[in-house]
Each structure stands twice: as C-alpha cells, then as structure tokens.
Amino acid sequence: MEKVITRNFGKANSHRLEVYLQNKGYEAARRAITQMTPVQVIDEIKKSNLRGLGGAGFPTGNKWGFIPKANPKPKYLVINGDEGEPGTFKDRYILEQDPHALLEGIIVTCYAIGSHKAYVYIRGEYVKSLQTLQGVVDEAYKQGFLGKGIMGTTFDIDVVVHPGAGAYICGEETALLESLEGKKGFPRLKPPFPAVAGLFGCPTVINNVETVTCVPPIILNGAEWFAKLGSGKNGGNRIFCVSGHVNKPGIYELPNGTTLREIIYEHAGGIPNGRKLKAVIPGGISAPVLTADEIDVKMDFDSLKAIGSMAGSGGIIVMDETTDMVWAAMIVARFFAQESCGQCTPCREGSGWVYRNIKKLYHGTARPHDLANLPGIVNNIGGNTICAFGDAVMMSVGSYVSKFRSEFEHKIKERVCQI
Amino acid sequence: MLTSDFLQELDKLTAKYEKKQAALLPALHAIQEKQGLITPQAEADIAQYLGIPVVHVHEVVSFYHLFHQTQKGKCHFSVCQTTSCALRGAEDIIEYIGKILDLKPGETTADGKFSLSVVECLGACEMAPVMQHNKDYVGCLTKEKINELIKKTV
Ligand SMILES: Cc1cc2nc3c(=O)[nH]c(=O)nc-3n(C[C@H](O)[C@H](O)[C@H](O)COP(=O)(O)O)c2cc1C
Numbered sequence: 001m002e003k004v005i006t007r008n009f010g011k012a013n014s015h016r017l018e019v020y021l022q023n024k025g026y027e028a029a030r031r032a033i034t035q036m037t038p039v040q041v042i043d044e045i046k047k048s049n050l051r052g053l054g055g056a057g058f059p060t061g062n063k064w065g066f067i068p069k070a071n072p073k074p075k076y077l078v079i080n081g082d083e084g085e086p087g088t089f090k091d092r093y094i095l096e097q098d099p100h101a102l103l104e105g106i107i108v109t110c111y112a113i114g115s116h117k118a119y120v121y122i123r124g125e126y127v128k129s130l131q132t133l134q135g136v137v138d139e140a141y142k143q144g145f146l147g148k149g150i151m152g153t154t155f156d157i158d159v160v161v162h163p164g165a166g167a168y169i170c171g172e173e174t175a176l177l178e179s180l181e182g183k184k185g186f187p188r189l190k191p192p193f194p195a196v197a198g199l200f201g202c203p204t205v206i207n208n209v210e211t212v213t214c215v216p217p218i219i220l221n222g223a224e225w226f227a228k229l230g231s232g233k234n235g236g237n238r239i240f241c242v243s244g245h246v247n248k249p250g251i252y253e254l255p256n257g258t259t260l261r262e263i264i265y266e267h268a269g270g271i272p273n274g275r276k277l278k279a280v281i282p283g284g285i286s287a288p289v290l291t292a293d294e295i296d297v298k299m300d301f302d303s304l305k306a307i308g309s310m311a312g313s314g315g316i317i318v319m320d321e322t323t324d325m326v327w328a329a330m331i332v333a334r335f336f337a338q339e340s341c342g343q344c345t346p347c348r349e350g351s352g353w354v355y356r357n358i359k360k361l362y363h364g365t366a367r368p369h370d371l372a373n374l375p376g377i378v379n380n381i382g383g384n385t386i387c388a389f390g391d392a393v394m395m396s397v398g399s400y401v402s403k404f405r406s407e408f409e410h411k412i413k414e415r416v417c418q419i
Numbered sequence: 420m421l422t423s424d425f426l427q428e429l430d431k432l433t434a435k436y437e438k439k440q441a442a443l444l445p446a447l448h449a450i451q452e453k454q455g456l457i458t459p460q461a462e463a464d465i466a467q468y469l470g471i472p473v474v475h476v477h478e479v480v481s482f483y484h485l486f487h488q489t490q491k492g493k494c495h496f497s498v499c500q501t502t503s504c505a506l507r508g509a510e511d512i513i514e515y516i517g518k519i520l521d522l523k524p525g526e527t528t529a530d531g532k533f534s535l536s537v538v539e540c541l542g543a544c545e546m547a548p549v550m551q552h553n554k555d556y557v558g559c560l561t562k563e564k565i566n567e568l569i570k571k572t573v
C-alpha cells in the first residue's frame with residue numbers, strides 16, 4: 001500500500017531539511033506558487049475530497065473557499081495541533097517525524113487563501129514536538145523556505161509556533177483562537193464564523209495538522225489520484241491510531257474506507273490472550289461506542305455516520321470481553337466532567353452530574369432513578385451548549401447506556417440483592 | 420521584578436504576535452520554566468508588561484492545567500487516567516505511586532521531592548499506561564519503572 005502521509009516516517013533524521021528535500025520536498029509549494037493561481041489550488045483540493053482530519057470531516061477545499069477575497073484585513077492560517085481527543089496521537093508523529101511536510105502544507109494553504117502568516121498551536125505537553133518544529137522553522141527561515149520572497153518567488157510567509165497549556169477544550173477551533181489571543185479557552189458563539197472573523201477579528205482558516213500535511217502530495221500527484229485512494233466522498237488515506245486491548249498499538253496509515261475489522265485484526269495484531277472483542281471507540285472518545293458485531297463498518301466519515309457513530313479524529317480504542325462497560329462509561333464521563341470549560345451551564349453542571357451518577361452505579365450505591373435519569377440528563381446537555389463538547393457528552397456517554405443497558409441494569413440489581 | 424534579561428526574552432516573544440497579549444501563554448511558560456511556579460508577583464509583573472489587568476492573567480493561570488500556583492516536587496509524576504491508559508492498568512499505577520510515596524493526587528511530599536498528578540489523555544495512548552515525568556513521556560509503565568525513577572531522585 002502506498003504511504004502518503006507517513007512516507008518519510010522511520011527514515012534516519014526524517015525531520016531534517018536535507019532528508020525532506022531528497023523526496024520531492026518543497027516541489028509542491030514551488031509548483032503551487034509559480035504555476036497555479038490560488039483559485040486553482042482551492043479547486044484542486046475541493047476535487048481531491050480531502051476532509052478535515054481533526055474530527056469534523058469538513059471538506060477542506062470548501063472551508064478555504066469561505067475566506068472573503070474582498071476583505072482588506074490580513075488573513076490567518078491556524079494549525080490545530082492541540083491533539084487532545086483521547087485515543088489520538090497521530091499529529092505528534094507528524095510533528096516529530098516529518099515536520100517539513102506540515103510546513104510545506106502550510107505554505108501551499110497560505111498561498112491558496114491569501115495569507116502571509118500561520119500560527120501552529122501545539123498542546124503544551126508535547127515539549128518534544130514543540131522543540132522539533134521550532135528548530136525546523138528556524139532552519140526553514142535560514143534556507144529561504146520561510147520569510148520574505150520564499151524560494152526565489154515573491155511570496156512572503158511567517159510561521160509562529162505557539163504552545164498551549166493543558167486544556168482539552170482548546171482543541172475546539174474557536175476556543176483555540178481565544179487561547180491563542182492570550183485568554184482562557186472559552187469557545188465563541190458562531191456566527192461570525194472564523195472565515196469571516198477569526199484570529200484578532202480577521203478572516204482565519206483553522207485546519208488540523210494531518211489535514212494540511214495531506215496538501216502537498218495532492219498538488220504533486222493530482223486531485224483524482226488522492227480521491228481514488230479513499231472511498232466515496234472521503235478522499236485519501238488517513239492515520240488511524242489504535243490503542244487499548246490490541247497486540248500492536250500504534251499508528252497505521254490506511255485508505256479511508258478500510259474496515260474496522262481489518263484495522264484491529266490484520267494491522268493492530270488482534271486482541272491479546274485470545275480474548276474476544278467487546279466494544280470499540282472508532283474515532284476518539286467523543287465518538288459513540290460500537291459493539292463487536294458492528295466492526296465490519298468502513299472507516300470513513302460517511303459510513304460511520306450512517307451507523308450512528310463518527311470517524312472523528314481517527315482514534316480507535318479497543319476493549320476486550322473482560323471490560324466492565326459501566327466502568328468504561330465512568331471513565332469517559334469523568335474525562336468530560338474534568339475537561340468541561342465551565343462556560344455553559346448545561347455542560348458544566350450536567351457533565352459532573354452524569355459522572356457522579358455512573359460512579360454510583362459502578363460502585364453499587366446507585367438507586368434505580370440514577371439510571372433512569374441518565375438519558376434525560378445527557379440529552380439536556382447536547383444541543384444546549386455553545387460548542388460541540390456538549391453534543392459529544394450526549395452522544396458518547398449515551399451510547400454506553402443504550403448499547404450496554406443490561407450491564408447498567410445489572411449494577412442496580414446487584415445492589416438490590418445485597419440489601 | 421522582571422530582570423532585564425528576561426524582559427529582552429519577553430520582547431522577542433511579543434514581537435512574533437500582532438497583539439502583545441497573545442504572548443501570554445508562552446510568557447507564562449517562560450516564567451514557570453525559571454521559577455517552577457507562577458506566583459502572584461509574577462502575575463502582576465506579566466500583567467504590567469503586557470498592559471492587561473492582573474485578574475486576567477490570574478484567570479488564565481488558573482484555567483490551564485500546566486500552570487502551577489504551588490511549587491511541584493523535583494520529580495513530578497503526571498499519570499494519565501483516560502480510557503486507553505485505564506484499559507492497560509493506569510489505576511494500579513496511580514495507586515502504587517500513591518502508596519509508596521504516601522501521596523494523594525495533587526499532593527507534594529513534605530521534603531519537596533515528589534509530586535503526583537492525575538491527568539487526562541496525554542496523546543500517547545499507544546504507550547499506555549503512560550505518564551509525564553517532569554516533561555518527559557514515560558510509557559508502558561510498570562512498578563519497576565516507577566521504582567527506578569524514584570530511586571534516581573532519592
Ligand atoms: C471539544 C472539541 C475538541 C476538539 N479537539 C480537537 C483537537 O484536539 N485537534 C483538532 O485538530 N481538532 C479538534 N477539534 C475540531 C476543531 O474544532 C476543528 O473542527 C478542526 O481543528 C478543523 O480542522 P480540520 O477541518 O482540518 O479537521 C475539536 C472539536 C471539539 C468540539
């Protein structure tokens with residue numbers, strides 16, 4: 001299988017400029033700037049069916065097209081490297097193993113949207129990623145790949161590497177903008193959308209690290225080539241991150257549309273100790289959980305949506321038959337309770353309430369109404385908040401209760417029996 | 420008071436941004452790097468430097484998990500408790516550290532040597548269970564690995 005995003009991974013010094021240049025490095029940027037108009041670049045990305053790999057799967061070319069041309073304000077590109085969605089660790093690999101591929105993607109994207117400044121926001125825990133990328137940016141400036149008149153053209157671009165400071169919510173694009181402006185990470189009400197009023201009130205495109213890393217190969221090899229790699233309206237490959245109960249946890253670059261069964265059993269080596277599969281989170285902790293008999297699903301945005309879950313960030317978490325699903329739900333609920341930013345009341349109060357309820361169920365101190373109330377509580381969080389965090393609480397926690405209801409009921413019965 | 424060297428470092432930082440305030444997070448990281456924590460005095464100094472209210476700086480310091488308002492131990496374990504790590508034994512690791520150091524999550528030993536924090540997904544789930552030992556990631560945690568790190572600090 002042809003590797004696109006991870007093509008340079010594993011090479012000695014893969015993060016160095018000279019290694020990147022050996023394999024057509026910066027040729028896509030040169031081609032875009034010298035041979036294509038910005039509109040042609042955007043059209044190419046539209047045709048490639050590249051979709052946002054940060055979680056929402058929004059068509060990337062369309063997003064770029066929303067940047068108003070007539071607006072006299074500066075335009076910004078903001079790269080989302082917050083990578084907080086539990087189960088996800090692909091951007092870290094890109095940042096450490098092939099940071100020049102990201103930088104080249106940034107150059108092409110900025111050219112397409114008419115921006116001369118990009119910010120890369122990386123979660124503060126990724127100290128090594130931050131240092132690697134900063135080193136690479138410094139080198140790129142020295143060698144004329146960043147700065148004024150890059151690569152002998154008339155195109156100027158500045159790139160700033162910016163550290164986060166530990167807050168899951170800052171992965172949400174408008175919270176990220178607030179954080180980048182030096183504030184606490186409270187998501188903004190939309191509209192206005194960032195394409196109109198984003199960073200410092202200026203038109204802004206926010207894209208995930210992996211999304212932008214896909215851009216140079218599309219420019220070099222063509223939109224049709226990329227679209228064909230994937231399935232349906234989900235172009236290209238993506239990096240799946242597999243963790244939990246598998247023999248070979250790690251990253252796997254595979255075409256969009258690969259089945260979940262193939263990823264778990266052929267690539268990630270199956271489940272340890274000959275145990276059976278019980279459940280899988282297919283796209284980061286926010287994605288509704290799947291049962292063992294749902295794993296023939298194709299892993300792409302549309303197929304997962306069709307069965308009521310989501311492809312999200314590509315984080316696959318596998319749980320074997322020994323997993324107590326009330327315990328699993330409790331950990332998910334605890335995560336949301338910990339990370340709710342506190343801005344919207346339904347989410348701030350609701351996520352803690354959900355966690356306390358499931359904790360009681362798990363520890364055998366719940367009463368029947370604690371279980372009966374759960375769907376009502378989560379459904380009152382979803383749809384009632386400024387950002388999609390609230391929907392994630394509803395969809396993910398709700399799925400454990402509905403798909404593994406008997407385990408939840410058993411916790412109540414167990415308790416009643418003990419009395 | 421901010422030293423003149425540090426002021427120069429801040430000038431370099433703020434020059435990267437369209438608005439000075441945008442340098443707040445990197446500036447706080449830089450202060451914490453020097454002092455190990457962010458004191459009320461540091462908040463006031465940074466606020467004055469950036470020309471923003473102190474309360475705004477304090478709000479930011481208390482919002483983000485990585486900023487500390489108390490001194491952490493020389494050896495700071497931040498153990499991930501989220502799903503992938505939990506499935507691979509994070510609970511046992513947290514309990515083990517707590518027991519041998521006599522610490523609850525969030526606490527620091529009286530001699531200032533060790534701190535234990537429990538954190539959410541570190542973005543390194545393939546090496547679960549995983550923690551940050553100060554700034555370094557240590558994965559596939561076992562009791563032996565913990566013992567070794569503790570021995571090194573003592
Ligand atoms: C609560 C929440 C957390 C998010 N965390 C991340 C994240 O860590 N990284 C990321 O790229 N996108 C994250 N997103 C999605 C972003 O809001 C946004 O859709 C994405 O960065 C856009 O880039 P893309 O179109 O290239 O995917 C998150 C969204 C929500 C609602």
Ligand code: FES
Pocket residue numbers: 086087088499500501502503504505539540541542543544547549
């Ligand atoms: S769940 Fe522990 S690092 Fe992701």
